[in-house]
């Protein structure tokens with residue numbers, strides 16, 4: 001059983017909203033008559049976060065993310081329900097919280113360090129590390145009210161993470177810093193993860209949630225709508241926010257039902273075992289034979305496996321166009337989904353327009369199993385036609401020719417068509433995980449990671465063990 005770091009049982013939060021500020025005073029002076037409207041920012045939240053895991057929290061503005069974090073951190077009390085937090089918690093909430101604007105950065109390091117439970121001696125011990133990480137130069141001795149939001153986050157993040165927290169809560173803050181600082185922050189988050197720390201992370205950046213988090217939750221109007229893998233949560237979230245207003249309730253119900261119906265193993269994406277599948281395809285009997293089979297040799301050939309299909313495709317509500325028959329074909333029009341690295345293929349789909357659309361664009365995206373976006377492309381209809389109007393009733397075949405510069409593994413494809421219908425620019429149709437493909441393993445591949453850089457290795461011997469120099473002797477591998 002996982003040890004639970006944070007648990008919330010039936011947590012709700014009600015705020016009072018007064019129409020006029022004076023109503024608040026009237027309510028105190030003349031109790032008995034309610035003068036405020038009740039607003040439920042959180043409703044019956046049940047959540048368990050295991051120790052050592054990173055949870056992503058996504059949701060549009062005002063969905064209750066910050067309220068949830070503040071209740072976990074303890075700066076806000078729930079109206080009802082129970083919250084249990086085990087371990088030292090450190091938080092980087094909204095800009096400004098925890099720092100006194102009149103104090104200098106230096107004073108705030110001590111002030112904030114003490115709030116986080118460090119002694120004076122402990123702060124002094126970590127001071128150089130904090131200041132080094134924040135890297136804000138002379139501003140350290142200026143009042144923090146003179147800081148830019150980036151400087152502020154640098155110092156706040158440095159302090160929040162210097163206390164070796166068991167639980168770190170980060171609310172959006174990192175999006176403020178520049179790229180170099182963000183990278184430094186992510187490296188520090190990774191260190192906390194490796195040390196077994198628990199992290200709660202609010203972000204609107206889909207890629208970051210997918211890369212950083214073990215699981216994610218989707219908040220919507222104070223409701224915890226879905227707990228799932230980061231990729232599924234992001235996909236459903238996007239489906240919800242890009243839907244036309246009249247469809248959102250229906251999609252919300254659909255996501256709620258999906259959440260209730262999920263079983264534990266649906267949290268783990270099912271990837272068919274390569275060896276078993278290929279053996280089946282080639283009629284081989286055992287794993288051992290695969291290593292000797294033709295597909296592992298140089299000169300492997302692409303082929304189509306009808307069994308290899310995404311477990312679930314998420315289709316957005318279409319508005320005026322429909323994507324049909326997305327697939328990968330060879331340059332000779334043969335459908336394939338087992339591809340050979342460094343060969344060229346075509347990703348193609350057909351689009352049927354039911355409404356006249358303007359400024360139409362066609363897009364594709366390739367992602368890893370975990371949902372990390374590797375690359376994609378888009379082009380406009382007007383790049384290939386004299387007009388930017390696509391009339392209702394038109395049917396187009398969209399093609400993206402590409403070179404498969406990916407290392408062996410399983411990948412997923414999106415397809416999307418955007419444009420102007422009914423006066424607004426929108427997705428006309430969009431499908432997530434509409435197709436999948438595998439890049440076949442080959443012998444003697446030395447690439448690691450996801451992207452195949454078509455590396456050509458070489459080695460020059462400058463000195464041998466006995467100290468004799470051998471100028472210019474070059475060992476080159478040609479077979480890559």
Ligand SMILES: Nc1ncnc2c1ncn2[C@@H]1O[C@H](COP(=O)(O)OP(=O)(O)OP(=O)(O)O)[C@@H](O)[C@H]1O
Pocket residue numbers: 015016017039041059060061062063064065066067068
């Ligand atoms: N002190 C308060 N009094 C009244 N309403 C509040 C208060 N704090 C938050 N709310 C309301 O509660 C809802 C949830 O707010 P919250 O800040 O938790 O959302 P959020 O998902 O973090 O939004 P964002 O992405 O914009 O930060 C909002 O409608 C907000 O207006």
